[in-house]
Amino acid sequence: MHEYSIVNALLEQCDNIARENQANKVTRVAIKVGVLSGIEPGLLQTAYDTFKLDSLCSEAPLEMQIQPLVLHCHDCGKDSTPEERTVVCPQCGSFNTKVTDGEDMYLMQLELDTE
DSSP: OTHHHHHHHHHHHHHHHHHHTTOSEEEEEEEEEETTSOOOHHHHHHHHHHHGGGSTTTTOOEEEEEEOOEEEETTTOOEEOOSSSOOSOTTTOOSOEEEEESSOEEEEEEEEEOO
């Protein structure tokens, strides 16, 4: 389960940002997880709930936005969000596409308590 190592890196990043801003704790963590990131949201949530207890995020909920796949087709020029996990353009059927979103996980927002 690589979600555990991902959560450890996320919590370390959150703790570092909190310390850099002289915060006592993190009150909210918001992330974006792409459907092609290879991350299982349920396992990520479980790992977060388990490991956050030893960090400045111990009371912070994890808000997860699941990012759908977004493709750009080089043949027809259209951007699309296919329902299925495919790199085939749903507009023209071309394989000449580029994934523009939905492959990564990003830390989007942190709320910090500095009091």
